[in-house]
Amino acid sequence: MREKRERKQEIIENLEVIDASSEGTSVAKHNELVIFIPFVVPGDIVDVQIVKKKKSFAEAKAINFHKLSDKRVEAKCPHFGLCGGCKWQTMKYEDQLFYKNKQVIDALTRIGHIDCSKAKKIIGSENEFYYRNKLEYTFSTKRWLTDKDIQTLEKDSAPRGFGFHVAGFFDKVLDIEYCALQREPSNLIRNFIRDYSDKHNLSYYDIRNHFGLLRNIVVRSTFEDELMLIVVFAEESDEIFPMLDAIANQFPEITSLMYAINTKFNDTLFDQDIICYKGKDHIIEYMPSFRDDRERLKFKIGPKSFYQTNSKQAFVLYSNAVEFADINENQIVYDLYTGTGTIANFVAPYAKKVVGIEYIDEAIEDAKVNSKANNLDNTVFYAGDMAKVLNQDFVRRNGKPDLIITDPPRAGMVKSVIDQLLEIEAKKIIYISCNPATQARDVELLSEKYIVGRIQPVDMFPHTQHVENIVELILK
Numbered sequence: 001m002r003e004k005r006e007r008k009q010e011i012i013e014n015l016e017v018i019d020a021s022s023e024g025t026s027v028a029k030h031n032e033l034v035i036f037i038p039f040v041v042p043g044d045i046v047d048v049q050i051v052k053k054k055k056s057f058a059e060a061k062a063i064n065f066h067k068l069s070d071k072r073v074e075a076k077c078p079h080f081g082l083c084g085g086c087k088w089q090t091m092k093y094e095d096q097l098f099y100k101n102k103q104v105i106d107a108l109t110r111i112g113h114i115d116c117s118k119a120k121k122i123i124g125s126e127n128e129f130y131y132r133n134k135l136e137y138t139f140s141t142k143r144w145l146t147d148k149d150i151q152t153l154e155k156d157s158a159p160r161g162f163g164f165h166v167a168g169f170f171d172k173v174l175d176i177e178y179c180a181l182q183r184e185p186s187n188l189i190r191n192f193i194r195d196y197s198d199k200h201n202l203s204y205y206d207i208r209n210h211f212g213l214l215r216n217i218v219v220r221s222t223f224e225d226e227l228m229l230i231v232v233f234a235e236e237s238d239e240i241f242p243m244l245d246a247i248a249n250q251f252p253e254i255t256s257l258m259y260a261i262n263t264k265f266n267d268t269l270f271d272q273d274i275i276c277y278k279g280k281d282h283i284i285e286y287m288p289s290f291r292d293d294r295e296r297l298k299f300k301i302g303p304k305s306f307y308q309t310n311s312k313q314a315f316v317l318y319s320n321a322v323e324f325a326d327i328n329e330n331q332i333v334y335d336l337y338t339g340t341g342t343i344a345n346f347v348a349p350y351a352k353k354v355v356g357i358e359y360i361d362e363a364i365e366d367a368k369v370n371s372k373a374n375n376l377d378n379t380v381f382y383a384g385d386m387a388k389v390l391n392q393d394f395v396r397r398n399g400k401p402d403l404i405i406t407d408p409p410r411a412g413m414v415k416s417v418i419d420q421l422l423e424i425e426a427k428k429i430i431y432i433s434c435n436p437a438t439q440a441r442d443v444e445l446l447s448e449k450y451i452v453g454r455i456q457p458v459d460m461f462p463h464t465q466h467v468e469n470i471v472e473l474i475l476k
Contacts, residue, residue, distance in 0.1 A: 010050040014066060017044045020099040022107070022437070024087035024465035025059075035060050039081050041091045042099075043069025071095040076129060076180045082146060083174055084167040086181070086463035097124050097459060100467040104436045104457045108471075112440030112447075119455035123316055128462045131310045132181040133221050133285070137163055137190055138267075139197075139204040139214040140173035160204045162194045162214075171207045185251060186219045189229060192250055193217060196243060205234045213237050215262060218269075220301065223311060226283035228256040230274060230303050236261060244277050255279045258303050270360060274303040282366075287315050287346070290322050294349055298373045299342060304362045306339040310460045317458045317468055318346045321405060321430050324454050324472040327351050331402040334426070336390070336417075341367025341381060343405055343432075348376045355398045356381040357389050387416045392423070401426045412438030418445045425449065429473040434460075436469050449476055 012030050017040050019027040025036040028048070034057040037048055045067040048060035075081075075089045088096050101122040108114040125131055143149070143161030163176030178187055197204070197214055205212035213233055220228040229247065233240055240259065248257055257278040260269060282302045289296055301307050308314035321343070327333065327350045335344040338356030340363050348354045348371070356379065358364050364383040371379040380398065382389055395401075404426045406413065412435065413421075421429065429450060433439035443452065453472035460468050 010053070011047060011063070012050070012060070013047045015046055015048055017042050017046065017069070020088070020091070020465070022103045022465055024084075033058055037062055038084075038087065039090070041069040041071050042095070043067075043071050078178055079163075079174060079176060082144065082166070083164050083176070085164060085179075087465060089463040093124065093128050093462060096462065097122050100459055100465070101457050103465070103467060104455075104469045107436035107440045108443070108455070108469075110440075111437055112444040114440065114443060114452050114455075116455060119457075122457040122459055122467070123320070125310060125313045125459050125462050127310075127312065129180045130183045131313065131462065133307065133311050134218065134309050135179065135182045135186060136216060136218045137176065138165060138173050138216050139212070140171060141204050141206040141212060142171050142173065142208075144169070144172045144174045146174075162190070162197075162204070182219065183221060185227070185253065186221070189219060189247070189251060189254075190217065193231075193243075193247065196246055200239065200243070202239055202243070210265060211235070213239065216267060218303070220283060220303075222283050222285040222301070224284060224286060225253070226255045226285075227251075227253055228258065228283045228301070228303065229254050230258045230260065230269075232260050232262050232267075232269070234262060241277075248278050256281060256283055256303075260303075270304055270362075285311055287311070287318075287342075289349065290319055290346065291350075297345055298370070299340065299345070300366050300369050300373065301340065302362060302366055304360065305366050306360075306363060307342065308460065313458065313460045314342070317432065317460065317470070318343055320456045320458065321432055321470050322347055322350070324456070324470060325403055325405065325428065325430050327403060332399045334390075334398075334401040334404045336386060336404065336406040336413075337408045338367060338381065339363050339407075341370050341379065343407060344379055344381070345370050345374055345376060347405070348374075348379050351403075352378065353399065354379045355401070357386055358383060359385055387414050390417060390420050395424060400424065403428050403430070405430045405432070407432040408438075410435040410438065412442050415445070418442055421446065422449050425475060427475050431471045431473060432468065433471075434466060434468050436467065439469060439471065443471055443473065446473055450474060451476055 015028045017026045026040045028035045046062040047064040052059040105116045140161045143159040144166045161173035161175045166172040203212040205215040215234040216232040218230040260274045287297045333351045333354045335356040338358045344354045344356040361383045364381045367381045450473040456470040458468045
């Protein structure tokens with residue numbers, strides 16, 4: 001029997017990190033080989049160990065630091081380097097903004113072949129930490145073992161994890177004690193639930209074998225101090241209501257305590273019944289109006305509602321989009337991928353009519369409620385697949401739009417929707433995107449009939465590589 005030879009681990013010394021990538025890693029070059037390295041900062045000089053190598057690029061991990069970059073700061077989170085959620089947390093915020101801005105311009109130039117010489121400078125977030133209004137935590141029978149765990153845990157023990165998934169491992173969860181992305185009592189709630197489950201021997205969900213009681217929690221909050229907690233169980237149990245009562249007693253500030261029993265093989269909740277156990281079945285968030293002469297807007301957020309996770313920065317994003325739109329009271333506006341109608345209701349006071357389209361039924365119902373709550377009678381909403389709903393018959397029934405605002409998912413718009421936009425020929429399209437690459441692809445397709453006007457990147461997610469961007473498209 002032939003013995004397997006151990007592959008020699010390739011180590012490259014004194015490698016200078018020169019850039020940051022759109023995937024959250026940083027970039028170095030060695031003899032024309034591009035090397036992606038996580039958890040380092042441009043300007044660092046490091047020794048790296050190659051973990052994957054292809055013809056044109058490699059992936060590596062830093063094993064020794066010779067020089068620390070002047071772009072570095074200390075990480076606020078004790079889980080940095082393991083969690084993976086805030087890959088740029090050791091980079092100064094002004095440098096994060098520089099690389100996010102660069103990411104947008106690079107994508108639009110390289111993929112969309114767009115002249116970005118007049119693009120505006122990225123707008124940073126007012127809050128670098130505690131900016132998220134929603135976080136989800138997962139229970140798992142398979143905890144990701146840190147170096148400390150390996151040193152302190154008993155041999156052959158099988159510790160559980162309650163926190164965030166580890167990148168690249170669908171069944172591994174990093175146990176989280178503290179997260180700096182959401183205000184308290186988010187950490188207090190999560191840690192209380194962990195302690196309660198340990199004390200009462202409640203089982204965690206085993207994703208491989210599909211058994212166990214506790215599956216997920218979702219914490220949603222508003223700046224009006226309303227708080228929603230959704231506890232997701234994987235099976236029926238007499239332990240559910242005592243646990244919910246304990247949570248309610250410990251945290252009376254929870255205004256919406258909900259639960260679901262998800263017996264499926266995936267974690268999505270859109271097709272699940274989410275039951276209100278105590279309090280309201282929603283929370284309310286407020287947003288200033290675009291102009292100071294109007295009252296602030298009120299938005300109902302249910303357990304399945306999409307709402308921008310950085311509430312304050314959402315106002316900045318939408319305000320810039322409306323400024324680009326140049327809306328007037330004689331215009332018909334289409335809001336594609338409207339979600340709970342946030343953008344539609346934001347622009348409605350300044351338009352003749354706003355038509356919103358969204359594929360999630362519950363979100364559309366929330367959009368209608370939001371219009372009513374804000375005394376808006378010039379909005380209409382439709383639920384369905386965008387590619388099927390948006391056609392010429394739909395336009396005939398609702399009126400040809402003067403302006404289209406589109407804010408699609410990360411995958412961008414499908415070709416049939418782009419073809420329909422080209423056929424409609426609205427005078428202006430405002431394209432908001434959380435993925436500059438797919439936005440650039442779509443803008444190039446739309447360039448058949450549209451020219452690019454203003455461009456405005458907006459940072460919604462400090463310490464991550466993610467960035468939003470607004471592009472103004474004007475009919476030729």
